[in-house]
Amino acid sequence: MKKMLALVLSLMLVLGVAAGASAVTLNLSEVHVDGYPTTLADLEFARLVEERTEGRVSIEVYSNGSLYGEETGAIEAMQVGDLGFARVSASPVASYVPALNAIQMPYLYDSSEHMWAALDDPEIGQKMLDDIQASGSGLIGLCYYDSGCRSFYLTKEVHTPADMAGLKIRMQNNTMMVEMVELLGGVGVTGIGPNDIYQAIMTGVIDGAENNWPTYESKGDYQAATYYILDQHTRVPEILLASELALEDAGVSAEDIEIIKQCAKETQEYEKEQWRLKEVASEEIVRANGNTIIELTAEEMELFREAVQPLYETYAADYTDVIEAIRAVGETLE
Numbered sequence: 380m381k382k383m384l385a386l387v388l389s390l391m392l393v394l395g396v397a398a399g400a401s402a403v404t405l406n407l408s409e410v411h412v413d414g415y416p417t418t419l420a421d422l423e424f425a426r427l428v429e430e431r432t433e434g435r436v437s438i439e440v441y442s443n444g445s446l447y448g449e450e451t452g453a454i455e456a457m458q459v460g461d462l463g464f465a466r467v468s469a470s471p472v473a474s475y476v477p478a479l480n481a482i483q484m485p486y487l488y489d490s491s492e493h494m495w496a497a498l499d500d501p502e503i504g505q506k507m508l509d510d511i512q513a514s515g516s517g518l519i520g521l522c523y524y525d526s527g528c529r530s531f532y533l534t535k536e537v538h539t540p541a542d543m544a545g546l547k548i549r550m551q552n553n554t555m556m557v558e559m560v561e562l563l564g565g566v567g568v569t570g571i572g573p574n575d576i577y578q579a580i581m582t583g584v585i586d587g588a589e590n591n592w593p594t595y596e597s598k599g600d601y602q603a604a605t606y607y608i609l610d611q612h613t614r615v616p617e618i619l620l621a622s623e624l625a626l627e628d629a630g631v632s633a634e635d636i637e638i639i640k641q642c643a644k645e646t647q648e649y650e651k652e653q654w655r656l657k658e659v660a661s662e663e664i665v666r667a668n669g670n671t672i673i674e675l676t677a678e679e680m681e682l683f684r685e686a687v688q689p690l691y692e693t694y695a696a697d698y699t700d701v702i703e704a705i706r707a708v709g710e711t712l713e
């Protein structure tokens with residue numbers, strides 16, 4: 380009888396330990412295709428988290444917008460705890476955390492090095508990541524990824540803002556970005572997810588959109604809008620986000636949240652390397668397709684730059700300290 384009791388007790392203990400250490404699986408939403416730099420980084424993040432938490436936290440990556448075709452949907456799902464993670468552009472996140480506009484103002488950075496020097500700065504980019512959570516958004520900013528420069532791609536040849544008059548252009552869900560295109564003479568259209576842009580151009584709902592070389596190429600949009608106008612209006616970093624509520628509901632410990640943050644940071648350099656390779660490869664594909672790539676003259680570029688300056692008054696007036704700090708970082712690089 381005693382033996383029996385001991386057996387039952389030890390069985391309960393084993394089961395109890397197993398239950399206490401039970402693994403949780405959380406989903407990660409990604410709009411890009413498999414093999415895209417951010418998707419590769421998501422997978423690397425998932426691999427590291429699984430390894431470092433010794434299986435306590437597993438992350439399932441859903442690419443190509445298969446969970447949420449629009450990033451605002453993913454962000455809102457994270458706010459209510461329905462989704463664990465998402466890799467999104469900083470642009471739609473600014474609709475929930477307006478301070479984020481300060482790191483994606485048009486013509487703010489002189490180069491990729493400039494942007495990274497600002498994002499890596501503890502007082503600028505890292506503070507901004509912390510502010511995402513501190514703002515009460517319910518989101519945890521984990522790290523940034525590279526996304527190059529965004530330029531317009533259209534069904535029509537454009538060299539100046541005047542040429543853009545009346546063109547309907549798909550923009551990300553961010554009112555500043557919509558106003559930007561309006562200051563340039565176009566009409567901003569939102570609510571179209573990255574997988575639906577091709578069709579919207581083909582059916583004449585829009586005359587084009589704007590993005591970096593890899594998205595223009597990998598979504599196939601380069602086959603619908605063949606003029607790529609290198610006005611390079613913004614550098615918008617990508618952000619890997621976690622949901623405070625989803626982590627809490629899943630019972631992820633504070634120690635494991637620290638591990639998750641650390642793993643995310645470690646994937647940043649990996650994504651940047653993948654980005655460098657993909658940017659070149661995508662440009663080659665688009666050029667080989669015979670698309671018209673429009674390099675603007677210095678004067679034409681200046682027209683774009685000047686037209687969007689009012690946004691600094693409307694959207695960055697509360698964050699002049701951040702803008703000045705970013706500019707100061709740029710000066711140290713010159």
Ligand code: BDP
Pocket residue numbers: 410450466467468526551572573589590591594617
């Ligand atoms: C790409 C970003 C992606 C955005 C997309 C867009 O990587 O996160 O969803 O732009 O324009 O560059 O919606």
